[in-house]
Amino acid sequence: xxxxxxxxxxxxxxxxxxxxxxxxxxxxxxxxxxxxxxxxxxxxxxxxxxxxxxxxxxxxxxxxxxxxxxxxxxxxxxxxxxxxxxxxxxxxxxxxxxxxxxxxxxxxxxxxxxxxxxxxxxxxxxxxxxxxxxxxxxxxxxxxxxxxxxxxxxxxxxxxxxxxxxxxxxxxxxxxxxxxxxxxxxxxxxxxxxxxxxxxxxxxxxxxxxxxxxxxxxxxxxxxxxxxxxxxxxxxxxxxxxxxxxxxxxxxxxxxxxxxxxxxxxxxxxxxxxxxxxxxxxxxxxxxxxxxxxxxxxxxxxxxxx
Amino acid sequence: xxxxxxxxxxxxxxxxxxxxxxxxxxxxxxxxxxxxxxxxxxxxxxxxxxxxxxxxxxxxxxxxxxxxxxxxxxxxxxxxxxxxxxxxxxxxxxxxxxxxxxxxxxxxxxxxxxxxxxxxxxxxxxxxxxxxxxxxxxxxxxxxxxx
Numbered sequence: 261x262x263x264x265x266x267x268x269x270x271x272x273x274x275x276x277x278x279x280x281x282x283x284x285x286x287x288x289x290x291x292x293x294x295x296x297x298x299x300x301x302x303x304x305x306x307x308x309x310x311x312x313x314x315x316x317x318x319x320x321x322x323x324x325x326x327x328x329x330x331x332x333x334x335x336x337x338x339x340x341x342x343x344x345x346x347x348x349x350x351x352x353x354x355x356x357x358x359x360x361x362x363x364x365x366x367x368x369x370x371x372x373x374x375x376x377x378x379x380x381x382x383x384x385x386x387x388x389x390x391x392x393x394x395x396x397x398x399x400x401x402x403x404x405x406x407x408x409x410x411x412x413x414x415x416x417x418x419x420x421x422x423x424x425x426x427x428x429x430x431x432x433x434x435x436x437x438x439x440x441x442x443x444x445x446x447x448x449x450x451x452x453x454x455x456x457x458x459x460x461x462x463x464x465x466x467x468x469x470x471x472x473x474x475x476x477x478x479x480x481x482x483x484x485x486x487x488x489x490x491x492x493x494x495x496x497x498x499x500x501x502x503x504x505x506x507x508x509x510x511x512x513x514x515x516x517x518x519x520x521x522x523x524x525x526x527x528x529x530x531x532x533x534x535x536x537x538x539x540x541x542x543x544x545x546x547x548x549x550x551x552x553x554x555x556x557x558x559x560x561x562x563x564x565x566x
Numbered sequence: 567x568x569x570x571x572x573x574x575x576x577x578x579x580x581x582x583x584x585x586x587x588x589x590x591x592x593x594x595x596x597x598x599x600x601x602x603x604x605x606x607x608x609x610x611x612x613x614x615x616x617x618x619x620x621x622x623x624x625x626x627x628x629x630x631x632x633x634x635x636x637x638x639x640x641x642x643x644x645x646x647x648x649x650x651x652x653x654x655x656x657x658x659x660x661x662x663x664x665x666x667x668x669x670x671x672x673x674x675x676x677x678x679x680x681x682x683x684x685x686x687x688x689x690x691x692x693x694x695x696x697x698x699x700x701x702x703x704x705x706x707x708x709x710x711x712x713x
Contacts, residue, residue: 315685317615319705321627324609327709334632334711421607428610433592436612475631479679482628486681489626524680526660534634534673537660541678 320490322448322483325364326424328455329371335473337462339376344369345454345565347388352566356396357499360443361564363392364450367428372458374420382420386410386427393431396443401430442494449503450564452487456480456510457561460554468547477553478543481514506560513553518544591615595704599640602671606636606708618700619646620690625705626683634675636708639663639686642701647689650705655681675712 323331345365353359370385386407393401406423413419435444459477468474487507494500520542527536591614600608613625629635641648649668652661660682663669686703 315624316617316621317623319613319623319625321611321613321625321707323628323630324611326607327609327630327633330709330711331630331632418607425608425610429592429596429608429612432610433595433612433614437592476679479628479630482679482681486626486628521678521680523656524654524658524660526674532673534675535661537674537676537680539676539678539680 318493320486320493322452322487322490323455324425324428325368325371325451325455326421326428328368328451328459329375331476331479332372332455332459332462332473333375335459335471335476337459337473339372339378340462341373341378341381343458343461344372344381344385347384349565350388350391353392353395356443357446358564358566359392359395360446361450363389363396363431364447364452365454365561365565366392367424367431367447368451368454368458371421371424374417374424377415377417379414382414383407383410386424389427393427396431396435398431398434401434402427442497442500445490445494446499446503448490449487449507452480452483453507453557453561453564457557460550460557463550463554465547465551468550474545474550475543477550478517478519478545481517481519484511484514506563510553510556510560513549513556516549516552518542591702591704594642594702595640595706599638599704599706602638602640603636603706603708606634606710609707609709611707613706614702614704616700617645617686617688617703619688619698622685622687623703623705624683624685626681627707628679628681629674629676630679631676632712633709634673634712637672637674637684638706638708639670640702640704640706641688642703644699644701645688645703646691646699648686648703649689650684650686653683653685655683657683 345362347366349362350366353362366385366389370382370389373381373385386402390402390407406427410420410423413423432444432447435441435447456477459473459480463471463473463477484507488504488511491500491504491507495504522540525538527538528534529536592612595612595614599614613623615623617623637650637652639648639650647668648670649663650672651659651663652672653659661672661674663672666672684705686705688703691699
């Protein structure tokens with residue numbers, strides 16, 4: 261009896277230790293980078309990262325596919341369905357890497373189609389995104405009810421945006437909460453690269469100077485360090501290492517753009533309850549550097565959607 | 567003997583509860599934080615985790631000049647409270663929820679696109695007896711095109 265009790269207690273003690281160990285492993289990735297590795301974070305805003313060690317959890321956030329699509333539309337760009345990843349390509353994606361990247365790509369394409377009222381494409385790309393999510397084992401990220409609701413509200417942009425937002429939230433929360441931060445990072449990367457690809461392809465070089473879309477592309481210089489930091493939290497994963505190498509090529513081109521920002525002056529408007537962060541920015545993207553950036557992004561994206 | 571007999575069930579319970587700690591935050595974030603975005607469209611990104619009293623989370627994000635944003639912070643009701651600070655890349659404080667009457671949301675727009683840093687902190691209750699409270703915290707962003 262006593263022996264059994266001892267064995268039982270040992271099993272429980274071992275289990276507790278194992279559980280604590282597993283929990284610490286999980287928080288040691290993207291969740292809880294502390295002291296040494298976080299101090300090494302590079303970037304234009306290196307000073308900001310100096311006291312990262314205090315945080316228990318660090319989130320590196322990229323513009324979501326919906327936000328990227330909204331930025332393209334607000335810049336006055338026109339829709340071009342030739343820029344989307346053909347849905348027939350879904351059959352080519354059989355690895356976790358290709359499915360994760362193209363879940364991001366298709367969600368961005370879906371967002372783009374949604375904002376331009378491309379009714380049939382909205383359904384097609386939701387189904388393509390669902391195939392990727394299902395392939396990754398993301399339970400109920402996009403279910404038949406979402407697709408039915410999409411069909412019923414196909415002319416209601418607000419409802420469609422809510423559905424796209426919810427399905428994207430379901431996907432990345434599932435991956436984060438189930439200990440797959442590397443896969444989650446790939447989804448985010450795919451979405452961000454697709455947004456950048458569509459943006460760069462839509463720029464009319466005859467209308468380069470003062471082009472609002474070019475301004476939004478320059479803004480991505482602010483996000484590329486965040487993207488690399490995000491990927492580095494899963495460094496050592498072969499697919500992530502490959503992505504870091506590819507994204508670094510894009511970063512080196514962004515580094516050729518000088519971005520000067522004046523100090524931010526917050527001004528609160530009591531009437532609207534909105535704070536305006538006032539600041540001026542100067543950037544110097546030449547057509548040559550833009551073409552280089554556009555070509556590099558197109559090459560990476562071409563590899564992603566193969 | 568009974569302990570040994572029940573060990574598999576206990577092992578299962580311990581592992582499931584540990585792995586579900588963050589999983590529960592998704593439901594919490596959707597139920598509690600999402601409605602606070604009101605008329606703003608949620609961007610679809612997920613930032614939620616379990617924190618204890620006195621712990622912090624940080625978030626880095628680029629915000630664009632074409633948009634108006636609402637930032638929403640939520641903390642589990644078991645926590646003594648959650649506060650947040652928004653800083654620029656030079657660590658100048660742009661907004662403090664404490665100075666804004668413990669606000670849970672912040673509406674803002676930008677004249678030029680900027681990378682900002684958001685620090686979320688679980689307030690410490692100051693009670694040193696017992697286990698510190700812990701629970702889900704979440705940061706969500708909604709956006710809309712500037713009129």
